[in-house]
Amino acid sequence: MIGVIAKLTIKPGTNADFEATMKALQAKVHTDEPGNKLYALHKTADVNVYVMLERYVDQAALDAHRAAPHFKELGRKLGDYLAGRPDVQVLQEV
Numbered sequence: 001m002i003g004v005i006a007k008l009t010i011k012p013g014t015n016a017d018f019e020a021t022m023k024a025l026q027a028k029v030h031t032d033e034p035g036n037k038l039y040a041l042h043k044t045a046d047v048n049v050y051v052m053l054e055r056y057v058d059q060a061a062l063d064a065h066r067a068a069p070h071f072k073e074l075g076r077k078l079g080d081y082l083a084g085r086p087d088v089q090v091l092q093e094v
Contacts, residue, residue: 001037001093002062004054009083012048018081021074022052028070035061048083062090 010018022041029039038055056062065071 002056002059003091003093004052004056004062005089005091006052006054007087008050008052008078010048010050010081011083014081015047018050018078021077021081022050025070025074025078028068028074029065032070033061033065033068035064 019041026039026041029036033039035057036054037057038053040053042051042053044051054062054065056065
């Protein structure tokens with residue numbers, strides 16, 4: 001299994017739009033990506049910082065996620081809300 005932790009800092013005041021876009025992306029990932037086992041957005045103590053936890057059966061499933069049309073389309077839309085590049089860690093499960 002492969003885990004991904006993505007820390008996302010958004011522009012102030014874009015929370016509602018960001019969360020709505022993320023919910024749309026989550027729905028597509030859950031229905032269209034059988035190799036994905038977890039795709040969950042979490043709030044942090046900072047209202048402008050979120051953490052996405054992801055889990056994939058293997059590298060091919062992660063690659064398929066990154067290449068998926070819904071990820072590319074909604075990912076571009078998410079870019080409107082981000083205050084900078086996401087801090088992404090890809091981890092190999094022990």
